[in-house]
Amino acid sequence: MLEEPISVLLVDDRPEKLLALEAILADLSLHLVRATSGRDALRLLLRDEEYALILLDINMPGLDGFETAQLIRQRKSTEHTPIIFITAYQDEMFMARGYSLGAVDYILQPVMAEVLRSKVSVFVDLYRKNRLVRQQVRLQEQRASQLEKLAEASVAINAARSMEQTVATITQTAREIIGAHQGITLLYGEEATAGQPSQSFTSFSEKYGNWRGKVLRLDSITTSAVARSAVPVRMCQRELLRHEDWPMVSEMTAHGQVPPVHGMLAAPLLGKNGMSIGLIYLSDRYTGEFSAEDQSILVQLAQMGAVAIENILSAEAREANRAKDQFIAVLSHELRTPLTPVLATLSSMETDPRLPKDVLEDLSLIRRNVELEARLIDDLLDLTRISKGKVELQLAPVDAHVALRETLRICDSDAQLKELQITVALHALNHVVMADATRLQQIFWNILKNAVKFTPERGKILVTTGEGPNGELAVTVRDTGIGITPDVLPRIFSAFEQGRSSITRQFGGLGLGLAITKALVERHGGMIKAESAGHGHGTTLTLLLPVTSQRPVTADDDRHNAARVAPKNLAALRVLLAEDHPDTSRVMSRLLRQAGYVVDCTNSVAGALKLAASTRYDVLISDIGLSDGSGLDLMRQLLLQRPIYGVAISGYGMEQDVARSKAAGFEDHFTKPINFPQLLDRLTQIAGRDASRATAAE
Numbered sequence: 001m002l003e004e005p006i007s008v009l010l011v012d013d014r015p016e017k018l019l020a021l022e023a024i025l026a027d028l029s030l031h032l033v034r035a036t037s038g039r040d041a042l043r044l045l046l047r048d049e050e051y052a053l054i055l056l057d058i059n060m061p062g063l064d065g066f067e068t069a070q071l072i073r074q075r076k077s078t079e080h081t082p083i084i085f086i087t088a089y090q091d092e093m094f095m096a097r098g099y100s101l102g103a104v105d106y107i108l109q110p111v112m113a114e115v116l117r118s119k120v121s122v123f124v125d126l127y128r129k130n131r132l133v134r135q136q137v138r139l140q141e142q143r144a145s146q147l148e149k150l151a152e153a154s155v156a157i158n159a160a161r162s163m164e165q166t167v168a169t170i171t172q173t174a175r176e177i178i179g180a181h182q183g184i185t186l187l188y189g190e191e192a193t194a195g196q197p198s199q200s201f202t203s204f205s206e207k208y209g210n211w212r213g214k215v216l217r218l219d220s221i222t223t224s225a226v227a228r229s230a231v232p233v234r235m236c237q238r239e240l241l242r243h244e245d246w247p248m249v250s251e252m253t254a255h256g257q258v259p260p261v262h263g264m265l266a267a268p269l270l271g272k273n274g275m276s277i278g279l280i281y282l283s284d285r286y287t288g289e290f291s292a293e294d295q296s297i298l299v300q301l302a303q304m305g306a307v308a309i310e311n312i313l314s315a316e317a318r319e320a321n322r323a324k325d326q327f328i329a330v331l332s333h334e335l336r337t338p339l340t341p342v343l344a345t346l347s348s349m350e351t352d353p354r355l356p357k358d359v360l361e362d363l364s365l366i367r368r369n370v371e372l373e374a375r376l377i378d379d380l381l382d383l384t385r386i387s388k389g390k391v392e393l394q395l396a397p398v399d400a401h402v403a404l405r406e407t408l409r410i411c412d413s414d415a416q417l418k419e420l421q422i423t424v425a426l427h428a429l430n431h432v433v434m435a436d437a438t439r440l441q442q443i444f445w446n447i448l449k450n451a452v453k454f455t456p457e458r459g460k461i462l463v464t465t466g467e468g469p470n471g472e473l474a475v476t477v478r479d480t481g482i483g484i485t486p487d488v489l490p491r492i493f494s495a496f497e498q499g500r501s502s503i504t505r506q507f508g509g510l511g512l513g514l515a516i517t518k519a520l521v522e523r524h525g526g527m528i529k530a531e532s533a534g535h536g537h538g539t540t541l542t543l544l545l546p547v548t549s550q551r552p553v554t555a556d557d558d559r560h561n562a563a564r565v566a567p568k569n570l571a572a573l574r575v576l577l578a579e580d581h582p583d584t585s586r587v588m589s590r591l592l593r594q595a596g597y598v599v600d601c602t603n604s605v606a607g608a609l610k611l612a613a614s615t616r617y618d619v620l621i622s623d624i625g626l627s628d629g630s631g632l633d634l635m636r637q638l639l640l641q642r643p644i645y646g647v648a649i650s651g652y653g654m655e656q657d658v659a660r661s662k663a664a665g666f667e668d669h670f671t672k673p674i675n676f677p678q679l680l681d682r683l684t685q686i687a688g689r690d691a692s693r694a695t696a697a698e
Helices: 015-028 039-046 063-076 094-099 115-158 161-179 204-212 221-229 237-242 247-253 291-312 317-336 339-349 357-381 382-386 398-416 436-453 501-507 513-521 555-563 582-594 605-614 633-640 656-664 674-696
Strands: 007-011 031-035 051-057 082-089 105-108 181-186 199-202 233-234 264-270 276-285 394-401 421-426 430-435 460-466 471-479 527-531 539-545 573-576 596-602 619-623 645-650 667-671
Touching: 007 015, 007 039, 007 115, 007 430, 015 031, 015 063, 015 115, 031 039, 031 398, 039 051, 039 063, 051 063, 051 115, 063 082, 063 094, 063 317, 082 094, 094 181, 094 539, 105 115, 115 291, 115 339, 115 357, 161 181, 161 199, 161 291, 181 204, 181 264, 199 204, 233 291, 233 527, 264 291, 339 357, 339 501, 339 582, 357 398, 394 398, 394 436, 398 421, 398 460, 398 605, 421 656, 421 667, 430 436, 436 513, 436 539, 471 573, 513 527, 527 582, 573 582, 573 605, 582 596, 582 674, 605 633, 619 633, 619 674, 633 645, 645 656, 645 674, 656 667
Parallel strands: 007 031, 007 051, 051 082, 082 105, 421 460, 573 596, 573 619, 619 645, 645 667
Antiparallel strands: 181 199, 181 276, 233 264, 264 276, 394 430, 460 471, 471 539, 527 539
16 A cells, blocks of 8 residues: 655745755655745645644744744644754854744755755654554554454354344344444355355344345345355445446345445355355445455454354254364464564564654553453453453562553543543552453453443543452442443343343443453452442442552563563574565564564475575574465474474464474464564574573584
């Protein structure tokens, strides 16, 4: 995807000077915008365009540069836009005035081309990084939302007890996750080869409310194309209008046999034998056309749905459960893989001293959310383990106040949308608990998310901490939400419990959050209780956790660990990186080289063997699934030639996956998303070991 051009505003009352500036900056591929006066510049800044930098002449008629800068700084949208003054004056008092008005630098006339290009490049690079951070925040929020809904869909589909419940869940989930007004799932009977559906299930938004419950005839573009090819089909409205079946669709719409079609996205439900047993169809996206990302999500849901449907049809329950587990493992792998380059890039950017403090804080927030997302993916692999309290915890002293504040930051955007008033009173004197930091944040997140979710607009939430009856840390979240009726209160911590069905319809979700929270709290040796005076009277959740006198691990410790790289006095390792995911390969190779290692990359087993035939490598870092084979086979073949240290990387992280890696000869197994500082630490140990051996040999 092409990068959006970066704009720089040039302000000078003399056209020849503007022309000279444009000539100097021409090779930087920037969008250079002219302003011939201070007022002209202010008019341009009122528009939606964002500028990475303003080059501002001081000596101008009317509004001079100082007055213009002062007005620019008074506008919220431009108060942080860097300004470089261009002037012939070298007087210190003159320059001091400019700095007091927010200038970041001065360039003296006559302008030296290389100096100007260098300074502009620095600010453009900082702007580009800031913009990348903002984009990653938006993408991460979207990804987290989709992940949560995919997780809920997985649980709901696995919990379904009938075909109708399963397919209805698939249909509604697909429509809501992708954001479409129409969702239809078709199941084929014995006549599947003809593409004729034997059952149909629909989910419509209010826009198509009058179509609910109607029997639909869908045997044209959707069923014919998907049934014949058993591959996804995505068409924008323009493509549909040109399709040979469009006249038939128009006729069916006119006769009330199908709702109006506005773009379409369909994915087959493929059985174990590769044959299509049905399809999921969406039309009329909320905004814009269906995208490739939408198609990928629908295919994943279709895979999940196909497995669930065949499991219900099959009498072999054990085989059905294995199929579901296998699918969830594949889904986990697909969700984990894109997180590796994101997490590695974030770890690298967090150590960049040129980035402003607020950007570093945003990067840290994104990294923590990526790590939380990775933990949620782990939950997909064994939801039963959570409900039975068999979760493995990585216990360490954790400051619960820090975790609470961080969780409040994560929930803040949702609370602001509803204009909720959140009051925080953290009065506990001892607030350090022995906990798994990620799980503790998950506990707090589930509790706070519930409060935000069930509290109406402009409601109030009070978060307090104090000392419990036996010296524990007591965390209380009190809201003015819908409350809990007496008959539901005893079951509120049960899985799939939200009270009345109308609550589920109104607020969504599956009622898993509090069940998981209770299991996690008890695994930490604590307890949780809910209190409510009834419907409309709000809810109070109280959490009690045992405290510890040990010192908690701090964010400074984490940043120190993240900044560590291989010591320069150790011999540089020669690394062979085998990874078929382009983004992961690019980011990992770049960061490994920055850490001082010699790296060669390939995306296949054949490519790795070819490189190893001519070069002696110290370490193999290999994905398990490569484009032409298995990383396990690659490791075995390389060990037959000469000793080499093996590090496996994979989206599969179950015990049996690690065991297979070790059996093939890998000494380490890193599960995606890879914690890059930990990988660098491991390579440092290998380099140190090799250096020690070399010293001993001498």
